Amino acid sequence: MQLWRIDLAGATGLHDRFAPLLTHAEQLQASRRRTGRVQEHFSVxxxxxRILLGNxxxxxxxSLxxxxxxHGKPQLSHRNGPSIAFNVAHSKDTILIALTRSGSVGVDVEYFDRSTDIMEVAHHNFTEKESRSLAAISYPQARIKTFYRYWTRKEAVLKADGRGLIASLASFDISFESLNLHPVRIAESPDDQGKLFFVSDLSLGIEAAGAIALESPDCPVRQLIFPLSRPW
Ligand SMILES: CC(C)(COP(=O)(O)OP(=O)(O)OC[C@H]1O[C@@H](n2cnc3c(N)ncnc32)[C@H](O)[C@@H]1OP(=O)(O)O)[C@@H](O)C(=O)NCCC(=O)NCCS
Structure with a gap:
C-alpha cells in the first residue's frame, strides 16, 4: 500500500509540463476541463x-x-496483469494518490471552507448520531475539523466502494474517535450483507482533513511526499 501526497503549491505551467505523459484521450479530457487549476490537477x-502504476x-x-x-471510478484494465487498485483525490494544492494490491481503496482530502454552513450540510447528509456529536462541539475550529473529518471518512468509503456520492452518505455512521483502520460496513439495502472497509484518518496539516478506506485491513499506509515546486 502506498499513499502519495503531491504538493502543487507555488508550481506553475503544470499542464504543459505533464501533458506529454498523458494518452491522447487524456489530453482531450484535460482540455475539456477548461483551463487553470482544475485542468492542472487532472493532468498532474x-x-x-501513470508513473506510479508503471513503476x-x-x-x-x-501503455497502461x-x-x-x-459510476466513473478509474481502474486499471485487467489486461495490464496483476491487479493494482488505486484512487485519486484533489483539493486546493494537494493531490493524493493511493495504490494497493489488496482489494479496493478510496481516498479523500478536503481543505476547510469556512463559508460552508456545516450544520446545514450535516443535517442533509449525516446520520443523527453524527449531527448530534457535531452539534455538541462548541469550539468552532474543533467543530469544523470534525465536520471535515467525518466528510472525508464518508467520501473515502464511498470512493472505495466505487459508487461515490450517488450513494447515501447517511446510510452508515463514522462518528468514531480518531483511529487507524476502523471497520465500517456499508450496504445498498437492509437485506444486503454489504461491504466492509477499514478507515484511517490522514494527517494533512491544520487546514485540511483526509481519510483513506481500504478493503484489506493488513496494509500499513506509507505516506510519501512529491513536491512539484522544487526542481526534480
Ligand atoms: C467521484 C466523486 C466522489 C469525486 O468527488 P470530488 O470531491 O469532486 O473529487 P475528488 O477530488 O475527491 O475525487 C476525484 C477523483 O475521484 C476519482 N473518481 C471518479 N469517479 C469515482 C467513483 N465513482 N468512485 C471513486 N473514485 C472516483 C477520479 O480519479 C477523480 O480524479 P480524476 O478525475 O483526476 O481522475 C464525485 O464526483 C461523485 O460521487 N460522483 C458520483 C459518481 C458519478 O456522478 N458518476 C458519473 C459518471 S458515470
Missing amino acids: GRACL ASGLDPL SITTGV
Whole structure:
C-alpha cells in the first residue's frame, strides 16, 4: 500500500509540463476541463498516477489501459496483469494518490471552507448520531475539523466502494474517535450483507482533513511526499 501526497503549491505551467505523459484521450479530457487549476490537477494527477502504476507493474506508463467503472471510478484494465487498485483525490494544492494490491481503496482530502454552513450540510447528509456529536462541539475550529473529518471518512468509503456520492452518505455512521483502520460496513439495502472497509484518518496539516478506506485491513499506509515546486 502506498499513499502519495503531491504538493502543487507555488508550481506553475503544470499542464504543459505533464501533458506529454498523458494518452491522447487524456489530453482531450484535460482540455475539456477548461483551463487553470482544475485542468492542472487532472493532468498532474493522471501523469503521476501513470508513473506510479508503471513503476509498480513494470510496464510503460503510457501503455497502461485505464478504464472507468459503472459510476466513473478509474481502474486499471485487467489486461495490464496483476491487479493494482488505486484512487485519486484533489483539493486546493494537494493531490493524493493511493495504490494497493489488496482489494479496493478510496481516498479523500478536503481543505476547510469556512463559508460552508456545516450544520446545514450535516443535517442533509449525516446520520443523527453524527449531527448530534457535531452539534455538541462548541469550539468552532474543533467543530469544523470534525465536520471535515467525518466528510472525508464518508467520501473515502464511498470512493472505495466505487459508487461515490450517488450513494447515501447517511446510510452508515463514522462518528468514531480518531483511529487507524476502523471497520465500517456499508450496504445498498437492509437485506444486503454489504461491504466492509477499514478507515484511517490522514494527517494533512491544520487546514485540511483526509481519510483513506481500504478493503484489506493488513496494509500499513506509507505516506510519501512529491513536491512539484522544487526542481526534480
Ligand atoms: C467521484 C466523486 C466522489 C469525486 O468527488 P470530488 O470531491 O469532486 O473529487 P475528488 O477530488 O475527491 O475525487 C476525484 C477523483 O475521484 C476519482 N473518481 C471518479 N469517479 C469515482 C467513483 N465513482 N468512485 C471513486 N473514485 C472516483 C477520479 O480519479 C477523480 O480524479 P480524476 O478525475 O483526476 O481522475 C464525485 O464526483 C461523485 O460521487 N460522483 C458520483 C459518481 C458519478 O456522478 N458518476 C458519473 C459518471 S458515470
